Amino acid sequence: MGKQYGKISMAVIRRLPKYHRYLRDLLDKDVNRISSKELSILTGFTASQIRQDLNCFGEFGQQGYGYNVEELFHEIRKIIGLTKTYNTIIVGYGNMGRAISKYTNFTKSGFTLRGIFDNDPAMIGKEAENITIQSVDELEAYLKNNKVDIAIISTPRDYAQEIATKLSNGGVSGIWNFAPVDLKVSSDISVENVHLSDSLYTLSYLLSQKDDKTEK
Template sequence: MAKKFKDISMAVIRRLPKYHRYLKELLDKEVYRISSKELSNMMGFTASQIRQDLNNFGGFGQQGYGYNVEELYGEIKKILGLNISYGTVIIGSGNLGQAIANYTNLQKHGFNLLALFDTNPKLIGMRIRDVPIYDIDEMQEFIDTNNINIGIICTPKEFAQDIANKLVKANVSAIWNFAPIDLKVPENIIVENVHLSDSLFIISYLLNNQEKEQWD
């Protein structure tokens, strides 16, 4: 029996996209059946961990058979909510905002990018992959009339909290934040912070300590 959402740990949830990605690769290779052991060899999780993770959602394997890859992929897709379309906007149309707008997997997985917003008059009126860039002053009205679920913040740090406040006021449900700041929003607003420098600093730490160990 599947657990309730509130009982599933964030660690399990953060592993789900990896299951989605590897299962898609198996389907692309026309592999339609796989055991938990074979899946563990691919993904780097133990077979026991895979079974535990999937059991949170009801369990999908059959003893002696393993997993039907196509069925499991479909179930993971539904669990992740990728069978739904989400109205999405990007705030901040500089290099990072444009790079995300050009990321084709957004549309492929149901994140329907409808607009970008900026304050730079040189950018306003441009189109990125046929998606228009509007003046930031038009954001509230656009969100109100276009059923926007997700706001992606790609602004400098000093503007990010103000933008987040405006997105909350416009009744956006979730924020994907690329600005290097931890946003303060109401508890009912979902925020996923992507601090690119944090990942780079982890690499720096690991590289630094690996080199130290080589000299010890």
Template sequence: MSRKISMAVIRRLPKYHRYLRDLLEKDVNRISSKELSKIIGFTASQIRQDLNNFGGFGQQGYGYNVEELYKEISTILGLEEEYNTIIIGAGNLGQAIANYAGFRSSGFRIKALFDINPRLIGLKIRELEIFDIEDIKEYVTANNIKIAVICIPKDKVQSIANELADAGISGIWNFAPVDLELPEDVIVENVHLTESLFTLSYLLNEKKLGHELPEE
């Protein structure tokens, strides 16, 4: 039977995952929803409701086994899979992402970068070679690439995304400030940095005006 989970719940799961990992590093074995609410910022009721979407993880009077819950959420998030990943755009943002070591431990295997700048082609970032963007379709097909991270100017994004979709890419992590139009079988997660910054600006302004800030 299929299940319908709201995006609001889905977007809270990585936060649960992060805090549970921190608890494991502190050798915490068990935690109640009330204790978890104090450190994560969600109400105990919200935590129970969120987790009940995926089955019963806790026991009344016992709480949650931290390690088991962490593993369950890792499975729900698909982090037990390995995703061959490429980065489109070897500028400052693309290089920063390539240099982030946390992706490998989460199953995201960055295989290469691509760029249009001939001065960058052939160079390496953390032993990852930068290839000519003209070769991208062939590389995606030959190397079973599942995810593409896009870090290029918006005027080039749609055409590159179309090529990726034609090559069989499964997901795109899009940092370009443009909404992509792609087939439904390609999952797109947009990260619009300016929109996030503008949200911060709004909240700072609301605080300055003495208005009550919204809850997460």
């Protein structure tokens, strides 16, 4: 089990992956140290916000020196939990499921794809990413015999809750949900919803505000 922290706001937690991404880019460019001001320019967060965020997890950086990029990168990897490996399955192997399975950073970050499930007879039995696609009917038996940390749901919305219930009963720890519906699961299961339409509609709002300003 990783180090336990006090109550951290979701706003801070959601900023950590961005820090991780930019620090990785800095390492690729052989940058050894960076100040909170310089990191602010890259991330778009204020220098004060960056310092406050990092202080939630311990003491990082030195006055007049800034942050050691490599040390901070590895500490954030630990905080996020990327020093572990996660047994992962995908339920629903349509366009979204296939795109997720082929995402190169998926395996590099420790998310090991162990199983793929679908209800299309034409798909069942075929190989994808060196894994034999199984029927959703076999999901409950699979969960009984295999440890699954994270399940990715990329099914149509009408099937998502039924799948989530099976995953919950089968001991899955976390669900990454791409189905356009909010799931009801037991409180000990962490769920991250990715509603693509919500993001698109947010963009639509921002564009409409620009249009309104232009028309005035």
